[in-house]
Amino acid sequence: MFRKPLVILLVLLAAVLVVAACAGQQPAEQPAEQPAQEQPAQQEEPTPAPAAKTTLEVVKERGKLICGVNQAVPGFGFLQPDGSFAGFDIDFCKALSAAIFGNTDSVEYRPLTAKQRFTALQAGEIDVLIRNTTWTLTRDTELGANFAPTTFYDGQGITVRKDSGITTLDDLEGASICVSAGTTTELNLADQMAARGIEYTPVVFETADETTGAYLDGRCDAYTTDKSGLVARMSLFPNPEEHMILEETLSKEPLGPVVRHGDDQWFDIVTWMVFATFTGEEYGVNSQNVDDMKANATDPNIRKLLGVEGDMGAKLGLSNDWAYNIIKQVGNYAEIYDRNLGPNTVFNLARGLNSSWIDGGLLYAPPIR
Amino acid sequence: MTTNTSEHGAVPFWRDERYIQIIAQVIVVAALVALFYWLIHNLLTGLAALGIPLSFRFLGIEAQFDIGETLIEYSRNSTYAQAILVGLLNTIKVSFIGIIFATIVGVIVGIARLSRNWLVSRIAAVYVQVLRNIPLLVFLIFLSTTVFHKLPRVQQALALGKMAFLTNRGIYTVWPVPAEGWNVYKWLLLGSFVIGVLVAIYFYRQGLRTGRMPLYWLWGFLTFLALSIIAWFVAPGAPLALDYPYLAGRNFKGGQSLTPEFMAILSGLVIYTSAFIAEVVRAGIQAVSKGQREAATAVGLTSFQTMRLVIFPQAMRVIIPPLTSQYLNLTKNSSLAIAVGYPDLFAVGSTIINQSGRAVEVILITMAVYLTFSLLTSLFMNWYNRHTRLVER
Structure with missing residues (x-):
């Protein structure tokens, strides 16, 4: 019972080696591309693609x-x-x-x-x-x-509810702040809050709609993105006059x-x-x-x-x-x-x-x- | 005569079935390896042409972003690798708790569906049919936006005395924290546990000897409970204090909290997967022949005893393999957490991709992690399956 699988395994192993060896030879024609793991590979310009269409x-x-x-x-x-x-x-x-x-x-x-x-x-x-x-x-x-x-x-800003009593960044101590994933705003927020020593909880959503939805439901005290984006999104809020954008600008955008x-x-x-x-x-x-x-x-x-x-x-x-x-x-x-x-x-x-x-x-x- | 010649190579090897089988397999493997080599080579040259070759060095760089929920120490100065670890632990947390609750709910619903009580079985049937036919993503967004985000705001928190608060920022409950007596008490607690186990083993052995098995685990547990209560008073000072949640500024502080994001993804996964598990359980129970139940009734077992002692152990061998699939599904489905804002591995990975630009690397890591989770779950469940399999006659 044991012999046959073992034989097959060995044959397969040999086959893998053969194919790997064959495959390994092809790129060898273009030197300095394959086995350059240790050297700083970035410096070496790879061979330019064969005159692809612009x-x-x-x-x-x-x-x-x-x-x-x-x-x-x-x-x-x-x-x-x-x-x-x-x-x-x-x-x-x-x-x-x-x-x-x-x-x-x-x-x-x-x-x-x-x-x-x-x-x-x-x-x-x-x-x-x-x-x-x-x-x-x-x-x-x-x-x-x-x-x-x-x-x-542009510059990053923060929208808050007017009745929240938040008027400056420092008022955001202990607040939850809604952010969209994969934007520079995540980093700017972390940078600014760390610089000011403010503790906060980021709540990260994938899209702007989910982010503002969570803010409007009161999941977050504040919503942050670029100021132009804040103005634009506020025009979609059910009651835009209940919200305001803080004076401070968090970043260059x-x-x-x-x-x-x-x-x-x-x-x-x-x-x-x-x-x-x-x-x-x-x-x-x-x-x-x-x-x-x-x-x-x-x-x-x-x-x-x-x-x-x-x-x-x-x-x-x-x-x-x-x-x-x-x-x-x-x-x-x-x-x-x-x-x-x-x-x-x-x-x-x-x-x-x-x-x-x-x-x-x-x-x-x-x-x- | 014919057998003799064929064994001595009169039939050429390319017509020998044994060789053909092996050669066919070799060709398939070679083709697969070539395909993968071609794909990977393509990827690497493509990335090199863009000037962004594959490299995992970014893992050691500061992540520079914050994560809302972390099980370990993490700040914006932590590395990308630590950020990935945070996401990974969050994934494990929601998957592990999810699997436990989904199993409990699934088993109850699955049994309920077979109940002779018309109403109970109908309710269970509706539960299964409705929930397993709603796409999970839709269900998660429904839970997040219409249930958890619509809970009362912090200022109008639904309070249960001083003990618990329900808000759309999360559920906050009172939680025990170690106090002055804890250092002594924890050793006493460990001792009680050991004694409890010893007692259980003693009763189990006795059960084996006499043939009348007592509820050995119950005796063990009661011993542990009694000893730990005594130890509470023996310990110098109270071992545990209660940490009450309180409103501090804009959020609650203290106690234990569960965020709405965590609750949304957890309840979504549990409810959704339990509907499938219920069907698995039902199928398993129905696979046990009717005669078993009739025989159990004939010897005078109650219906609960019949289920626990006769039906369920036999149903387990049918239940476990598909149950494993459901566990794997739950773990993989937890990657939908990004839709409700829970920072699981995939969500953190998305942020990292955007900040570092290392899309291929992060996706490779993510795939490797999910694969490892799945294989470990499979391994455990296969071991459990062998363990519970009945010896067939």
């Missing part, structure tokens, strides 16, 4: 851009009752589509939770991530992400589009798409006057932006009217901001840091030349 080629071939977005933050990325997406981040997806295809409809929106987003980006499921994502060193390096210019300078490491051309396109919206505002080019400007402008800066002179578009691998399309079809930065977050919206967020540098803000685009 992201731009893939997008053009597909005929549409796949944009990773939020679906639960009104004003930034929100799935509307009619099934369409709208918001500040969504408009940048549209701007990218306009730059590539000349129209704003060639976008497939892929709603992602906070913790899915980087995996989706790494795996190539999406072409670009525009989902109020904070730029940090870790994400820039270890997550294999490249951050395009910040489109929205520069939010912007993100692409994968490894495709510099695509990174450039996304970067300059953002700069084009800044530049448009800086020179007063908007969707209303852009045709007029294109025909009559004498300022070389505007002429280059709109593709009247130079070959800026070609340098990016796009058509020369790439920025014209962005501004014509989506608008410049001020138009995008006002449409989604400005005085005519329920959020009425002041521009603050998100003003052009001419107005004392942080939005500063390098010259398009």
Whole structure:
């Protein structure tokens, strides 16, 4: 009884060894890749992939851009009752589509939770991530992400019930605080509370809806996320006037589009798409006057932006009217901001840091030349 | 003649059934190994191309985030490895307690379903049919949002005197904590326990000798109880003090507390799994032939005795293998805890993935841990199965 299984076992073992040996030889042709466990493997650039298609080629071939977005933050990325997406981040997806295809409809929106987003980006499921994502060193390096210019300078805040008597962070001693999983807010909260020596209990949920639901049910004394997010979520509360946002800002949250490491051309396109919206505002080019400007402008800066002179578009691998399309079809930065977050919206967020540098803000685009 | 030639290799080996079997298996294994090698190689080169090669060095870095419920010391300065350990212990806690309660509830419902009392059996049937047909995730979110979060707020806590408070921040109860006499008392307690065990063994031996088995475990337990009560008064000072929960600021402090997240995932797992266990128990009982019950009744056993002494021991051999599957399911289903905010292994892992970017590594660790849990549970249940298996005639 014992002999037969033993024989089979030995044969299998031999087979495994043979296959392992064969398999082990293949990568040996590309040296310094397989057995480099001990050395700092990161330094050694792996052999580049055999001239794969660039992201731009893939997008053009597909005929549409796949944009990773939020679906639960009104004003930034929100799935509307009619099934369409709208918001500040969504408009940048549209701007990218306009730059590539000349129209704003060639976008497939892929709603992602906070913790899915980087995996989706790494795996190539999406072409670009525009989902109020904070730029940090870790994400820039270890997550294999490249951050395009910040489109929205934000900071983390805390919402509390007005009748709770909490007015400063120090009042939160012993409180329960609701947070969403997989965001920088978890870390900022821990940092700030540790710095102030405040004891608290984090209650972590997976989605913004669950988090605010728990806060509204009174499970938590406070709810924390980026201040813009707080304003946006509060607009969905049953009685927004019963809640307030604390003065203190816990962190710096520069939010912007993100692409994968490894495709510099695509990174450039996304970067300059953002700069084009800044530049448009800086020179007063908007969707209303852009045709007029294109025909009559004498300022070389505007002429280059709109593709009247130079070959800026070609340098990016796009058509020369790439920025014209962005501004014509989506608008410049001020138009995008006002449409989604400005005085005519329920959020009425002041521009603050998100003003052009001419107005004392942080939005500063390098010259398009 | 024919047998002779075939044994001496007249039949070529590729037509010899014994060799064909082995060769087929070798080919299958080789194909599997090649497949896995290809998959792993793909993964590694893919990650290397992205500039994020597989590495577990991140485990030693500070986690920098806080976790709401921890069984061990943990702060934001602890390492990722410790954070994973916190999640792992939380998973063990909810799975272990869940398995115990699911078994108790499942056995009661399973027996109730076979009750001759119409109402009892109908209620049990409805319990099983409704609960095992609702997806667990839906059920968990239902429990969390419509039951535990809708409990009274802290300021309007439902109080049971000073002993217990029920709020949507958790259940707080009075809890004994060691006091001055504890150091002496704990040794006395240990002594009482040993004596209790000895007494039980004595009665058990006596039972074996005389053939009339007394309730040896009851005698052992009573001895332990009596001795520990005496020891209470012997000990210098009260060994245990009561720690009452009290409202301090925004939350209760002191005593023992259970968070709504823990209660939501625990009750969800227990109720859901118990419905399946009830069916397993019912099947096991029904597998015992009717004659056994009739014979037990004929010799004058009460229906409870019949169940305990005749039916159940025989039903166990049918019950245990599928019961093991249910235990494994419960453990694995505990990964849904993230939906209700309980920081189990998977929930903590999700945060780590996002903070460190080490998705593949964390998922590998998570899979390895669940696999280990499942294999250990299987191992234990298989051992128990061999132990309780009846010797067939």
